[in-house]
Amino acid sequence: xxxxxxxxxxxxxxxxxxxxxxxxxxxxxxxxxxxxxxxxxxxxxxxxxxxxxxxxxxxxxxxxxxxxxxxxxxxxxxxxxxxxxxxxxxxxxxxxxxxxxxxxxxxxxxxxxxxxxxxxxxxxxxxxxxxxxxxxxxxxxxxxxxxxxxxxxxxxxxxxxxxxxxxxxxxxxxxxxxxxxxxxxxxxxxxxxxxxxxxxxxxxxxxxxxxxxxxxxxxxxxxxxxxxxxxxxxxxxxxxxxxxxxxxxxxxxxxxxxxxxxxxxxxxxxxxxxxxxxxxxxxxxxxxxxxxxxxxxxxxxxxxxxxxxxx
Amino acid sequence: xxxxxxxxxxxxxxxxxxxxxxxxxxxxxxxxxxxxxxxxxxxxxxxxxxxxxxxxxxxxxxxxxxxxxxxxxxxxxxxxxxxxxxxxxxxxxxxxxxxxxxxxxxxxxxxxxxxxxxxxxxxxxxxxxxxxxxxxxxxxxxxxxxxxxxxxxxxxxxxxxxxxxxxxxxxxxxxxxxxxxxxxxxxxxxxxxxxxxxxxxxxxxxxxxxxxxxxxxxxxxxxxxxxxxxxxxxxxxxxxx
Numbered sequence: 001x002x003x004x005x006x007x008x009x010x011x012x013x014x015x016x017x018x019x020x021x022x023x024x025x026x027x028x029x030x031x032x033x034x035x036x037x038x039x040x041x042x043x044x045x046x047x048x049x050x051x052x053x054x055x056x057x058x059x060x061x062x063x064x065x066x067x068x069x070x071x072x073x074x075x076x077x078x079x080x081x082x083x084x085x086x087x088x089x090x091x092x093x094x095x096x097x098x099x100x101x102x103x104x105x106x107x108x109x110x111x112x113x114x115x116x117x118x119x120x121x122x123x124x125x126x127x128x129x130x131x132x133x134x135x136x137x138x139x140x141x142x143x144x145x146x147x148x149x150x151x152x153x154x155x156x157x158x159x160x161x162x163x164x165x166x167x168x169x170x171x172x173x174x175x176x177x178x179x180x181x182x183x184x185x186x187x188x189x190x191x192x193x194x195x196x197x198x199x200x201x202x203x204x205x206x207x208x209x210x211x212x213x214x215x216x217x218x219x220x221x222x223x224x225x226x227x228x229x230x231x232x233x234x235x236x237x238x239x240x241x242x243x244x245x246x247x248x249x250x251x252x253x254x255x256x257x258x259x260x261x262x263x264x265x266x267x268x269x270x271x272x273x274x275x276x277x278x279x280x281x282x283x284x285x286x287x288x289x290x291x292x293x294x295x296x297x298x299x300x301x302x303x304x305x306x307x308x309x310x311x
Numbered sequence: 312x313x314x315x316x317x318x319x320x321x322x323x324x325x326x327x328x329x330x331x332x333x334x335x336x337x338x339x340x341x342x343x344x345x346x347x348x349x350x351x352x353x354x355x356x357x358x359x360x361x362x363x364x365x366x367x368x369x370x371x372x373x374x375x376x377x378x379x380x381x382x383x384x385x386x387x388x389x390x391x392x393x394x395x396x397x398x399x400x401x402x403x404x405x406x407x408x409x410x411x412x413x414x415x416x417x418x419x420x421x422x423x424x425x426x427x428x429x430x431x432x433x434x435x436x437x438x439x440x441x442x443x444x445x446x447x448x449x450x451x452x453x454x455x456x457x458x459x460x461x462x463x464x465x466x467x468x469x470x471x472x473x474x475x476x477x478x479x480x481x482x483x484x485x486x487x488x489x490x491x492x493x494x495x496x497x498x499x500x501x502x503x504x505x506x507x508x509x510x511x512x513x514x515x516x517x518x519x520x521x522x523x524x525x526x527x528x529x530x531x532x533x534x535x536x537x538x539x540x541x542x543x544x545x546x547x548x549x550x551x552x
Contacts, residue, residue, distance in 0.1 A: 177323075177362055177416070177451075177454075179323050179362055179418045179439075180418065180438070180439070222320065224322060224323045224362065225454075226322065226323065226324060226325040226362070226454060226455075226458040227322065227458070227461075228322065229319070229320045229321075229322055268401075268439070268441075269405075269441065272416065272418070272439050272441045273364070273415075273416025273417075273418070273439070273441035273442075273443045273447065274416075274441075274443060274447055275447060275450050275454075295450065296446040296447070296450060297446070297450075298449050298450055298452075298453040298499060300453065300457070301453050301456075301496055301499050301500065302500075304453060304456045304457060304460065304492075304496055305493065305496045305497070305500075307460055308456065308460055308489060308492040308493050308496060309493060311460065311463050311464070311489050
């Protein structure tokens with residue numbers, strides 16, 4: 001079990017500053033999990049590490065997990081919370097951080113697809129540049145409602161790469177009829193609290209109570225192709241492009257009617273029943289409708305006719 | 312309008328009027344009062360919701376005290392009847408203000424009604440009615456052909472409970488469903504590709520160019536099925552209600 005010894009040494013090194021651990025002691029625990037409980041080695045290491053972290057009363061972010069020993073993974077293979085991994089990615093998109101505690105937030109991608117990343121101010125990491133490629137060692141996976149992202153932390157090693165990492169397309173495309181627009185569409189108000197973008201209901205934020213909301217536009221649409229139903233969210237930009245109604249227009253309409261719901265009504269009247277092809281990344285049960293076009297033409301009528309006649 | 316449907320929203324089936332009219336059997340899958348009611352399509356699929364596009368040719372208030380509107384939505388294979396009243400305020404408001412003829416897209420639930428003679432009539436209770444253009448209408452005709460062909464192809468699948476249910480209720484013969492697909496597709500070829508795309512010009516959109524042109528596949532068959540032209544109106548009439 002020389003392998004166990006190596007891993008045990010690595011773990012005891014990591015806790016050098018915090019706990020007095022002998023390699024044998026760690027190896028014993030690892031051995032038990034692997035031998036007796038048949039855990040995969042990775043899981044065993046994780047479990048042992050976590051228990052030492054509890055013992056030492058330290059947070060994950062305060063710990064160097066010993067860079068270089070993580071698995072190098074492709075971003076779309078990330079399917080577990082709280083895994084320490086290395087990734088080689090290109091920065092695809094940088095978003096406006098919603099809070100001072102976040103230094104950078106955006107999308108990184110590799111050949112397998114894209115994932116969200118977050119870098120915290122307290123980690124004091126160098127800033128990543130959009131369009132550049134990096135090796136990111138020692139990032140932690142995170143899960144929120146079934147969606148995975150990676151968090152950079154103080155121990156993350158950032159190496160800018162000469163070569164360009166090719167980013168695969170993880171976008172999804174749906175074609176169907178827009179059959180419904182759900183509540184919470186049109187002219188909405190969001191909670192103005194830092195880091196909170198919740199949509200207000202009856203002028204209340206479910207987290208912050210009564211607040212003076214900030215106006216925004218969006219559409220939560222239901223697409224249906226006769227086989228499958230897809231929920232699609234159009235953000236402000238997409239909504240404006242889709243409907244021609246700007247935020248200012250919408251406010252004006254709402255003011256005239258003394259009712260914000262007129263905006264959604266107008267959008268419903270305009271959009272429901274029309275066919276679109278929508279492409280964008282998936283976010284939980286939603287597809288983000290970043291790109292779209294009305295799907296108007298019938299190209300396969302002849303083909304269908306031949307098929308129908310041969311039935 | 313759809314917050315009660317969080318877990319899974321029912322797909323809107325694409326079905327031609329002729330097949331929907333034959334779909335006289337409906338059922339529930341649980342004893343719960345609020346359980347969805349499904350209409351069984353002869354091609355072996357259940358429909359709790361449908362999406363149809365056609366020409367609105369007529370709106371009539373058939374209510375006594377309350378407003379109760381009946382719209383006729385005509386497609387290449389027949390007529391959909393859309394009934395809407397005070398419980399569908401949006402659809403009712405739309406239907407009230409529409410000037411036929413107009414192409415409309417209807418999302419709604421099939422409803423069954425038994426006449427005094429014991430005949431079952433199927434109508435649609437709309438969730439929404441929207442004016443659409445010629446292209447959208449053509450798109451629907453083609454899409455419905457595709458979905459219907461898929462159902463017919465899948466009908467041999469003996470393990471599918473809705474196929475079995477359909478066999479039991481309506482029998483094995485899907486020839487009328489197949490015919491409706493062919494009829495509908497031919498109506499597409501006959502419509503003028505350069506027709507005015509305004510949403511409310513169904514009646515005069517066809518005419519001049521019609522039948523000839525692009526029937527590369529089997530020009531004879533196109534003629535021989537005896538389908539007259541017309542994107543909408545005529546094919547209907549002999550139907551009931």
